[in-house]
Amino acid sequence: MFEFMTIRELYELMHASRMEIDSIEYVQLQGWIRTNRCSGKLGFIELNDGTYFRNAQLVYTQDLKNFAEVEKYPTGAAITVTGKLVLTPEGKQPFELQVTEAVLEGDCDRDYPLQKKRHSFEYMREIPHLRPRANSFYAIFRLRSVLSMAIHEFFQDQGFVYVHTPVITGNDAEGAGETFTVTTRDDAEYEKDFFGKHASLTVSGQLHVEAFAMAFRDVYTFGPTFRAENSNTTRHASEFWMIEPEIAFADLEDDMNLIEDMIKYCINYCLENAPEEMKFFEKMIDKECIKRITAVRDSEFKRMTYSEAIELLKKADVKFENNNIEWGMDLQSEHERYLCEKVVNGPVFLTDYPKDIKAFYMRLNDDNKTVAACDLLVPGVGELVGGSQREERYDVLEARMKEMGMESESLQWYMDLRRFGGCKHAGFGLGFDRMLMYLSGMQNIRDVEPFPRTPKNLVF
Amino acid sequence: MFEFMTIRELYELMHASRMEIDSIEYVQLQGWIRTNRCSGKLGFIELNDGTYFRNAQLVYTQDLKNFAEVEKYPTGAAITVTGKLVLTPEGKQPFELQVTEAVLEGDCDRDYPLQKKRHSFEYMREIPHLRPRANSFYAIFRLRSVLSMAIHEFFQDQGFVYVHTPVITGNDAEGAGETFTVTTRDDAEYEKDFFGKHASLTVSGQLHVEAFAMAFRDVYTFGPTFRAENSNTTRHASEFWMIEPEIAFADLEDDMNLIEDMIKYCINYCLENAPEEMKFFEKMIDKECIKRITAVRDSEFKRMTYSEAIELLKKADVKFENNNIEWGMDLQSEHERYLCEKVVNGPVFLTDYPKDIKAFYMRLNDDNKTVAACDLLVPGVGELVGGSQREERYDVLEARMKEMGMESESLQWYMDLRRFGGCKHAGFGLGFDRMLMYLSGMQNIRDVEPFPRTPKNLVF
Numbered sequence: 001m002f003e004f005m006t007i008r009e010l011y012e013l014m015h016a017s018r019m020e021i022d023s024i025e026y027v028q029l030q031g032w033i034r035t036n037r038c039s040g041k042l043g044f045i046e047l048n049d050g051t052y053f054r055n056a057q058l059v060y061t062q063d064l065k066n067f068a069e070v071e072k073y074p075t076g077a078a079i080t081v082t083g084k085l086v087l088t089p090e091g092k093q094p095f096e097l098q099v100t101e102a103v104l105e106g107d108c109d110r111d112y113p114l115q116k117k118r119h120s121f122e123y124m125r126e127i128p129h130l131r132p133r134a135n136s137f138y139a140i141f142r143l144r145s146v147l148s149m150a151i152h153e154f155f156q157d158q159g160f161v162y163v164h165t166p167v168i169t170g171n172d173a174e175g176a177g178e179t180f181t182v183t184t185r186d187d188a189e190y191e192k193d194f195f196g197k198h199a200s201l202t203v204s205g206q207l208h209v210e211a212f213a214m215a216f217r218d219v220y221t222f223g224p225t226f227r228a229e230n231s232n233t234t235r236h237a238s239e240f241w242m243i244e245p246e247i248a249f250a251d252l253e254d255d256m257n258l259i260e261d262m263i264k265y266c267i268n269y270c271l272e273n274a275p276e277e278m279k280f281f282e283k284m285i286d287k288e289c290i291k292r293i294t295a296v297r298d299s300e301f302k303r304m305t306y307s308e309a310i311e312l313l314k315k316a317d318v319k320f321e322n323n324n325i326e327w328g329m330d331l332q333s334e335h336e337r338y339l340c341e342k343v344v345n346g347p348v349f350l351t352d353y354p355k356d357i358k359a360f361y362m363r364l365n366d367d368n369k370t371v372a373a374c375d376l377l378v379p380g381v382g383e384l385v386g387g388s389q390r391e392e393r394y395d396v397l398e399a400r401m402k403e404m405g406m407e408s409e410s411l412q413w414y415m416d417l418r419r420f421g422g423c424k425h426a427g428f429g430l431g432f433d434r435m436l437m438y439l440s441g442m443q444n445i446r447d448v449e450p451f452p453r454t455p456k457n458l459v460f
Numbered sequence: 461m462f463e464f465m466t467i468r469e470l471y472e473l474m475h476a477s478r479m480e481i482d483s484i485e486y487v488q489l490q491g492w493i494r495t496n497r498c499s500g501k502l503g504f505i506e507l508n509d510g511t512y513f514r515n516a517q518l519v520y521t522q523d524l525k526n527f528a529e530v531e532k533y534p535t536g537a538a539i540t541v542t543g544k545l546v547l548t549p550e551g552k553q554p555f556e557l558q559v560t561e562a563v564l565e566g567d568c569d570r571d572y573p574l575q576k577k578r579h580s581f582e583y584m585r586e587i588p589h590l591r592p593r594a595n596s597f598y599a600i601f602r603l604r605s606v607l608s609m610a611i612h613e614f615f616q617d618q619g620f621v622y623v624h625t626p627v628i629t630g631n632d633a634e635g636a637g638e639t640f641t642v643t644t645r646d647d648a649e650y651e652k653d654f655f656g657k658h659a660s661l662t663v664s665g666q667l668h669v670e671a672f673a674m675a676f677r678d679v680y681t682f683g684p685t686f687r688a689e690n691s692n693t694t695r696h697a698s699e700f701w702m703i704e705p706e707i708a709f710a711d712l713e714d715d716m717n718l719i720e721d722m723i724k725y726c727i728n729y730c731l732e733n734a735p736e737e738m739k740f741f742e743k744m745i746d747k748e749c750i751k752r753i754t755a756v757r758d759s760e761f762k763r764m765t766y767s768e769a770i771e772l773l774k775k776a777d778v779k780f781e782n783n784n785i786e787w788g789m790d791l792q793s794e795h796e797r798y799l800c801e802k803v804v805n806g807p808v809f810l811t812d813y814p815k816d817i818k819a820f821y822m823r824l825n826d827d828n829k830t831v832a833a834c835d836l837l838v839p840g841v842g843e844l845v846g847g848s849q850r851e852e853r854y855d856v857l858e859a860r861m862k863e864m865g866m867e868s869e870s871l872q873w874y875m876d877l878r879r880f881g882g883c884k885h886a887g888f889g890l891g892f893d894r895m896l897m898y899l900s901g902m903q904n905i906r907d908v909e910p911f912p913r914t915p916k917n918l919v920f
Contacts, residue, residue, distance in 0.1 A: 006677075008619060030709040032674070032881050050677030050708065051619055078674075078883035080709070105709065106852065106883040129668075129873045130880065132675035141672070145622040152612050159468060159511055162605040166911040167627065167661075167684045168640075168699050170918040180628075180642045180654070182661065184688045188646030194688055194698070195918035201627075201642065208589075208911060208920070212601070214492070214538075215592035217466075217510030224627045224683065228644045228654055238654070239628050248510065249490040249540070249565065392566065413589045413920050420590065421492050423538035423566040451626040451668060458630040458655035460668070460873050 002026035002082050008052035010085075014094045021087070027097060028082045029056060030105070032133065038071040045073070045099075047081065053139060053276035057091075058083060060099040069104070075115060076108030076133075121447050128451045128459055136285065139277040140440055140448050143270060146277075147436060150269035151222055151243055154262055160245065161216040165205030167224060170197060171410050178228040179203060180238075201226035206244050206427060207361070207414050210390065213246035213425055214417055220245040222432070230455050234444040237433065239453040246427035252363075252372040252389040255426035256349050259376055259385050260301045262430070263347075267297040270439055278439075286441020292380050293439055295346065302348040306331075306370065309339055309350050318342070330357045336375075336382035349374045360404050361414075362388040363424075364396055374428075381438055387428025394418040462486035462542050468512035470545075474554045481547070487557060488542045489516060490565070492593065498531040505533070505559075507541065513599060513736035517551075518543060520559040529564070535575060536568030536593075581907050588911045588919055596745065599737040600900055600908050603730060606737075607896060610729035611682055611703055614722055620705065621676040625665030627684060630657060631870050638688040639663060640698075661686035666704050666887060667821070667874050670850065673706035673885055674877055680705040682892070690915050694904040697893065699913040706887035712823075712832040712849040715886035716809050719836055719845050720761045722890070723807075727757040730899055738899075746901020752840050753899055755806070762808040766791075766830065769799055769810050778802070790817045796835075796842035809834045820864050822848040823884075824856055834888075841898055847888025854878040 005027050013021045031049030038044070038060075045058040058081055060070055073079060083097035113119070113127055114134055124131040131137040155162070168182050179200040183193055190198040202208075205221035212219045221244045229236060245262075247254060271278055271294070282290045304312075313325045313335055320334050331350075340348050352370040355362070362371035372389035391397040397415060401408050408415065436448040446452040451460060465487050473481045491509030498504070498520075505518040518541055520530055533539060543557035573579070573587055574594055584591040591597045615622070628642050639660040643653055650658040665681035672679045681704045689696060705722075707714060731738060731754070742750045764772075773785045773795055780794050791810075800808050812830040815822070822831035832849035851857040857875060861868050868875065896908040906912040911920060 006619070030883075031677075050621075050673075050675055076881040078709075078881040106878075106881045108881045109879040112880050127873075129671035129877060132672050138675060141623070142621055142676070144624070145616075145620075148622050148624075149612060149616050152609060156605075156609050159466070160605075161510075161602055162608050163601070163910055164604070164608075164684070164701055166699060166913060168686075168913050168918065170920060178644070180644060181646075182640045182642060184638070184640060186641075186648030194640070194690075194915060195913070196916040197918060199918055211589035212592050212910065213510075215510055215598060216602070217491075224624070226628075230654075239626060241624055249538075410920075413587075417589060418566075419569040420572050421536040421538040421566045421568045423490075450623055450672065453626060453628050453655070455654060456656040458628065458657060458659055460630060460870075 002028045004028045006051040007031070007047070007049045007054070007056045010056065010095060011052055011054060021085075024085050026082060026100070027085045028080065029097065030080045031056075031078070033073055033075055033077050033079060033108075035075060036071070036073050043067075043071050045081075047079070053142070053280065054093070057093050057096040058099050059096050060102065064099060064102065066102065070099075070102045073102075073104060074108045074110065074112065076112045077104060078106035079103060080105055121444065125446055125452065126459065132450070135280065136442075137447070139280045140436065140442055141450060143274050143277050143440060144436055144448065146270055146274045147266060147432070147439065148222075150266045150273075151262075151432075153269070154265045155220045155245065158218065160218040160220050161212065163205070163209050163212045163219050163221050164223065165202065165208040165221045167202055168195075168199050169202045169208075170195070170199060171207065180226055180228045203227060204242065204244065204429065206246070206429065207411070209244055209246045210414070210425065210427070211417055213248045213427070214420075214422060217248045218245070232455055234446075235434065235437075237445045237449060237452055237454055240445070240449070241432035243430040243432055244427060246425060248425045249423055250389075250426045251424055252351065252374060252387075252426055255387045255389060255428055256301070256303065256351075256374055259349075259374075259387060259428055263376070263385070264297045266435065267293045267439070271297075281440045281442075288380070289439065289441040296378055299346040301376070302344050302346065304339070304344070304348055304350055305352045306350050306354065307352065309335075312339065312343055316342075328354050328356065333382040336377045337379070340377040340382070341379045345379070347376060347378045349376055355400075358388070360400050360406060361390050361397070363391045364400065372426075378438065381434075384434065384438060385428050385430050387426065389424065389426040392418055392422050392424050394422075462488045464488045466511040467491070467507070467509045467514065467516045470516065470555060471512055471514060481545075484545050486542060486560070487545045488540065489557065490540045491516075491538070493533055493535055493537050493539060493568075495535060496531070496533050503527075503531050505541075507539070513602070513740065514553070517553050517556040518559050519556050520562065524559060524562065526562065530559075530562045533562075533564060534568045534570065534572065536572045537564060538566035539563060540565055581904065585906055585912065586919060592910070595740065596902075597907070599740045600896065600902055601910060603734050603737050603900060604896055604908065606730055606734045607726060607892070607899065608682075610726045610733075611892075613729070614725045615680045615705065618678065620678040620680050621672065623665075623669050623672045623679050623681050624683060625662065625668040625681045627662050628655075628659050629662045630655070630659060631667065640686055640688045663687060664702065664704065664889065666706070666889065667871070669704055669706045670874070670885065670887070671877055673708045673887070674880075674882060677708045678705070692915055694906075695894065695897075697905045697909060697912055697914055700905070700909070701892040703890040703892055704887060706885060708885045709883055710849075710886045711884055712811065712834060712847075712886055715847045715849065715888055716761070716763065716811075716834055719809075719834075719847060719888055723836070723845070724757045726895070727753045727899070731757075741900045741902075748840070749899065749901040756838055759806040761836070762804050762806065764799070764804070764808055764810055765812045766810050766814065767812065769795075772799065772803055776802075788814050788816065793842040796837045797839070800837040800842070801839045805839070807836060807838045809836055815860075818848070820860050820866060821850050821857070823851045824860065832886075838898070841894075844894065844898060845888055845890050847886065849884065849886040852878055852882050852884050854882075
């Protein structure tokens with residue numbers, strides 16, 4: 001008799017209960033062969049079953065009746081294997097399985113791209129259907145799942161309502177870059193199109209979710225957003241996931257407190273729920289990653305106005321690539337990193353940016369020059385989160401939109417939220433994929449998304 | 461001194477701790493006025509703060525220094541109010557607030573559409589930015605959030621990995637109806653387009669998530685999917701959310717067990733975590749809804765083959781609208797409901813459908829005529845979930861695609877999953893919005909989606 005178990009269950013039992021593990025004699029595992037080497041008499045298979053980052057070591061001998069076949073099982077093949085569980089406290093792995101039966105569930109052709117040799121991340125992007133089986137991707141995609149759950153638990157535990165804001169939108173003027181058109185025609189006659197007008201893919205759920213904040217007080221979106229920008233950088237993708245909370249009866253201070261709590265919660269959650277993956281990143285991808293995020297988790301986030309930051313940058317004893325520091329400029333990553341890495345030595349919120357470099361919906365400060373916006377800067381990357389208090393005053397919002405030359409007709413509904421019990425409120429946007437890069441040290445957004453979409457790249 | 465509290469916290473404390481509630485004297489609330497009626501000397505405000513389905517009753521008198529203004533606060537206005545908490549165990553509500561201070565946070569214009577009179581759901585669809593404040597929508601959108609969390613907890617607790625399958629896809633041949641084109645051009649020259657080829661909105665994450673099941677064993681997607689079908693029914697939307705789990709080393713039986721567990725878990729979770737909302741649906745939308753879903757939660761789901769079902773339908777002492785019952789036909793809702801409501805009197809899986817009425821990826825049975833598919837039928841609606849074991853045999857899959865006249869080039873990667881350790885696996889799709897309709901008794905998919913998208917309808 002044997003017990004079917006997963007590799008995760010085995011590792012967890014190893015830590016949890018010596019007595020229970022001692023009572024287990026025979027175990028059945030199912031998974032995929034990472035390596036299979038055989039000396040002729042004695043063979044070793046590294047098996048991964050998808051449930052845990054680490055493998056199980058299988059040992060087989062000529063006693064196995066299909067030994068001749070087993071020794072030929074290739075890397076990548078799926079097998080079911082039964083064996084005697086043997087604890088190996090001195091070994092690299094805490095246990096091994098002495099195989100008594102092995103069955104091939106799915107063979108693997110000899111042109112399997114994931115042979116033992118290492119492949120470049122560039123090459124792996126061409127095979128997104130197979131790369132989750134390679135360690136770096138196996139680690140990042142589980143972390144992606146763990147971080148998703150962290151987000152949901154963080155907000156739901158505090159009573160936030162999750163809102164599925166629409167992907168297809170009729171608002172052309174959300175004001176965040178180029179958009180994709182959604183159509184069923186090939187002649188751009190949108191008034192005859194599926195929706196009877198021009199439709200595009202959303203660039204942000206914020207405007208829509210604000211409507212829900214006026215009903216539920218605390219809400220969040222977490223879904224895909226899109227940019228048709230032709231920029232080929234390591235930090236831009238055409239499709240990416242965003243988290244956009246919105247809180248009513250709240251100002252910029254409340255917003256920053258929420259951001260700080262969320263970032264710390266997410267870091268802690270990932271360290272606790274993906275420890276093997278984080279250890280892998282530390283070893284193979286970014287030696288500083290655990291240290292960096294642990295420091296952020298344990299820091300008090302500082303606050304500094306944009307104007308203060310500009311003064312500090314002017315005085316800085318550093319030659320920036322863009323060294324033309326003046327009030328009103330948009331800060332570059334080098335400036336942001338200087339501020340959090342050299343000045344503050346930790347996470348810092350920059351607040352009260354010039355209105356001309358920020359979005360139309362941000363609340364105008366009494367100085368008439370700045371808006372109640374905040375960017376969270378963290379060591380290692382610079383900006384991680386952007387938030388703001390929203391303009392809740394109809395007249396001020398209307399004037400601002402006019403000033404920016406925005407056509408307000410399609411956003412009348414958004415403006416109307418101000419006329420119908422629109423209280424002060426605030427919110428922020430966290431780029432989910434960038435947060436993943438930040439946690440893991442992965443350097444390219446293409447390598448943290450399951451099927452990345454970028455200009456001229458649409459693989460499957 | 462007062463304590464800031466939410467209405468949810470107050471109601472929860474009422475149930476939890478009499479001692480703690482007795483120790484609270486003054487409370488501050490923030491929310492929106494549902495009604496405000498004043499006799500001249502004594503006024504009553506029904507306040508909702510977004511955190512709880514039920515309102516708080518505020519009582520104010522001429523002692524209030526801004527009484528003259530407060531009595532004019534309109535429905536919809538946002539206010540901050542402080543008052544003495546008084547328990548009213550004999551009243552309709554378990555407590556009221558005797559107002560000592562009231563501040564207007566956001567006025568509400570007199571053309572506010574949500575005055576006390578009831579509006580039709582049709583009218584409400586024209587104001588999706590305001591309707592979450594109306595009871596039916598307030599209830600359904602919180603239930604939507606609760607059900608989302610149920611899904612995530614159900615899968616994550618069992619170690620499933622959440623995968624963000626792509627929204628923009630290059631696979632034109634996913635085989636599930638009409639698709640939307642995603643473009644940045646107006647001339648349909650797709651080779652010059654953003655991605656260098658034709659791109660469309662996904663109709664299902666299944667094919668992509670199968671790739672991840674071959675790495676992580678148990679995975680799920682939960683995201684938006686799209687159909688450009690010009691069908692104006694109460695059950696079809698152009699944008700809707702789907703849950704698509706995929707499990708490796710699993711057959712149809714495992715799949716059905718997973719479906720049954722998930723449905724029961726979700727029902728239970730919603731009954732426990734949205735009791736006020738469910739009571740509202742029972743009272744106002746569908747008198748049977750709690751009874752119906754409780755029965756499903758407590759049932760054993762039966763199983764029956766399609767062929768058995770056809771025999772039963774032939775013998776049925778009922779006149780169907782489509783009474784031409786023969787093997788090979790696609791069952792209509794009336795047939796499905798007869799089977800679960802009259803024959804089984806409970807949930808039933810229909811299995812082993814004729815291959816010709818099912819998708820190309822479903823595993824061919826040994827009879828060469830049927831596939832290892834299952835539909836879950838439930839009383840009240842008919843089909844709720846569709847699943848199948850997937851064809852893991854390369855040759856059989858290839859032959860099936862050829863037979864169906866499918867162009868296989870763009871799906872070569874999908875077929876290759878069978879060549880590289882592709883073991884037996886299964887999965888299913890649950891239409892999230894239809895599940896919400898099922899739970900609540902809401903009759904139109906447009907009324908369970910925050911901003912519904914249907915032919916010729918794209919409101920904001």
